[in-house]
Amino acid sequence: MNEIEERRALRNALAAHAPFPPQWNEAPVMDTARPEPETTNDPETGARIVVNHGALDAWDREAAHRRRLEWPFVWADAVLAAGDRRDRARAAAERSETT
Numbered sequence: 001m002n003e004i005e006e007r008r009a010l011r012n013a014l015a016a017h018a019p020f021p022p023q024w025n026e027a028p029v030m031d032t033a034r035p036e037p038e039t040t041n042d043p044e045t046g047a048r049i050v051v052n053h054g055a056l057d058a059w060d061r062e063a064a065h066r067r068r069l070e071w072p073f074v075w076a077d078a079v080l081a082a083g084d085r086r087d088r089a090r091a092a093a094e095r096s097e098t099t
Contacts, residue, residue, distance in 0.1 A: 007080070014076035021071040028066035034059050 001009070038052045050056070 011073070011076045011080060014079050015072035018072035018075040021067060028063055028070050030059075030063060030066065032059075034063075 035052060035055045037050045037056060039048045040051050041047070042049050
């Protein structure tokens with residue numbers, strides 16, 4: 001297994017063991033912006049009602065689904081990046097000790 005394959009396998013293993021997404025988890029990458037609520041007046045009550053509930057609900061469900069799918073890899077990438085920074089710092093410290 002080459003280095004890229006090992007890195008990919010490690011990333012997948014980390015993603016498989018990622019914790020639950022935090023509440024502050026950023027919005028997922030979506031193909032379209034969330035639709036604006038379209039409202040109209042209810043002829044019986046005169047109240048404003050949202051007429052595109054289906055589109056809003058579908059977009060929210062897709063965003064939640066993507067958030068659950070993306071988070072483990074966001075977390076795995078952050079863990080790998082932290083390890084890379086630690087390794088670079090350790091290598092720099094070792095170089096400075098030998099000079």
